[in-house]
Amino acid sequence: MVDAQHPPETYQLPEATDSGGVAKGERASHRLRRYCPACFAQETWGQPAVEGPDVIVCADGNRQLRRFRGGIESVPVYSPEIFMSRESVDAVGQEMARKRASQPANRMPARLSAEALDRCKKSFKVADEDAALVNEKLFDPTGVVVLLCRHDIPLLACDIMTPGEQQKYVVAMLLELLKELPKAATVGLLYDIGCQLDHSCRMYDYLGEDFPRFIMGCSVLHAYGHEWACQVAYNPRRRDGFGLSDGEGSERVWSRTRREIPILRRADKSRRVMALDRKFRHCGETMKENLGRWFNQKLKLLAVHRHRADRLIQDSGMTEKELAEQHQLQVEQPQSGRSDSVKVIEGKIGIYKRLQSEMLRVESIIQDAQASISQLHGRTAGRAAFEGLHQCHAELMKKGEELFVELRIEQAFPEFRGVSSAFLHFLVLARQEKMNIRERVIGHMWELARLHRARGGGREPLGKRWAGWPRGTNLMLS
Template identity: 25%
Template structure:
């Protein structure tokens, strides 16, 4: 009886027991925040940009004191002015603070402090909310408690929502809020065309690839996470859009047979793709050229073997097993998709190809580490007719391409494709090398916050790419001039010494392609010659 009484009392105050589930409480808080967002955004703009801030109207009965966290002043309380028509959080934003709850905040964090955390995270993505909360506690000389981290995390969510609201208003005012506006205008070098610009053999180059570092742990025993908010932005393709291409390709039976019960335990079976969805190499088995089909199948088999090794590690503990991303040749992010409880399925790159066919023009090339096989999947899908009509194609990345057989390289390696120039199409390897620092803090987040932090990271990535774009293009131009001026002279000298022409080089390349294409097959005259010699030996004729 004493324990029950003590739990219902705290410092002499009686509290009503909240019988709502955590999910209902989170949903109610989100709805309450949403109703305040427009007014809070207005107050934020006044606080941040108004040079002549007049004191807000107030009434003594509605003014209040609140505990505060401010890294710049280390103040512990603030006196907030408001009247009967102003919500507490709107008044807090006017004063430069943001509360920890929508209706009755008990703690306020200064907007300057939240902005500092936001800025630090732009340039150090692995900085966690907990680490920053402990930093604040250290400066305030107070013991760290988990409640401070929760308050900072909740307030930071709303601060980011306000920033997105401001960006949305600016985009709307500038007319930049149309469908796919960001993708159509993100990279000036890819998107803008000069007057009388000569027609290029390849109009646009872009790349796709999967990354499994940004996994997220699933709820314990399959329990649903209480925070069911869904974050969406112009970076993410919706799950509904992606699932339109879920049945375009069926998995081949041997793919599942290769992962037997000896490889995974009973509890791990749920983490394996057993839904009969195919991967990017499963489409288009029928080939006009059986020799080429056999060679491409060897590329697919190697990729599948590598994918299966990783799949065995995808225990049922993960909900999102990583991201599948696309970027232009200059590194600007195009689209992102979460790989939900699966490996690299065909529907992810197919969805991005569908968006590219919708947004981009004709004659683009897609770089993918298994691009040699993926083109068969595209042609065999519902996207095939439009893909061929637009004269698009795929290829392999330069670094990954060297692991493919020689025939594949001669057809699909960037060095063998006219118009590719100096591009290696390994853009996403550099992107993922940097974005992997997010893995340490997003692994245990809920789905909403994980997406928010990934979105913040890639927006900053694109800002830095835009800032350095002129230097990148200049360096590439200087490199191209050096190659033309230095290497061209060496090539011409060697051709002269060998008494060859540039046409001979093209002929040699074609001969090499034909040589490796026929390697391992016997010519008809050779078969007859061998049979003749064998017959002479059997008759004892010398």
């Protein structure tokens, strides 16, 4: 049974190190080598994470594998190999809470601005640890979190005991994984909200001295729901070290466990853990037997990706060095000094928008009034009054230009150098409208995802009949 209080035995051979600093002679635990020899049977460890970590894993949570409260509890007679005990996970959570309360924040420089992180947190409900995704009074546990290797083989799992998917579950599994790896091993993690977890580890030092051994990114399919700055920094296709790993192996495991959803909904805790543990082990054994086929398919896809990449580089008219420099500029841009003043600048832009609207309204009123009086009484009528109105409008224009200069747009946003204040006004309005449309599209996609998700039922545990109903309805409406 995996337990933080009883760590697995250490597997070490006489230590040796090559000229590049890579440790030799150390081995992973027997359990990991038995689960996935392709990942853990290697003899050399310590590859730099940015050049390609020794091991790449992914984590994901599933709220469908929850259990109703109540019922008869049987005596546990099964010792799980994959599931972590609740006590070990709670111990990690308490240690994380202690670090948040005792240690100052911002111990390490952040890769993203606070604005981008806040928007990513709003886009994904999982990122909000306090969000009540499942009724805690009705379900216990409220879901399952699993950790897999890049070959979709489950390595560790734990129950979710809180309404929200807190970071302690993934951190607990990562710390447990390190106990079964050599001290020099490096790990790459792909997680739906890898940006939030990486930021928290940098702020509160959750992983301690082992943090430099990790490199984190977002799963491929979830990365496009993040902010652009987050995609540049955490998309595995844009970050060195992850290769073509997608981090979506958990989705393939969840599809194989969908039959257990209605069966385990009312099972007691010990039998539920036994069933899921054996199911995860069976999925791992199946994937291990098909590793040869997996490598063959990936090798063919690698040739296709390389051919497409070479063709795109040729069509761009730029060299690989120039493209690498441009990509590095994109990565460094969210870390520039302007990110710290984005909220302040947006506040000033809001004031400028209101002032610009007032100036346009005054100008329109003056023109309409002058045109009406000129038609009735001639052009000379009301000249003094109109001169006063024009002076008032000129003062407003002057104040607007002063505020526009105070914004220091050219320093904060070099790409806006030479842009007029009037154009900036409409540009800000277009940006706000774009953000509103994006939020509505994300909300619509989440609604469709809920409809497309297979639901458990008494007669139809797979939900096949109703799974296709939203797609058919959309086609009919379109």
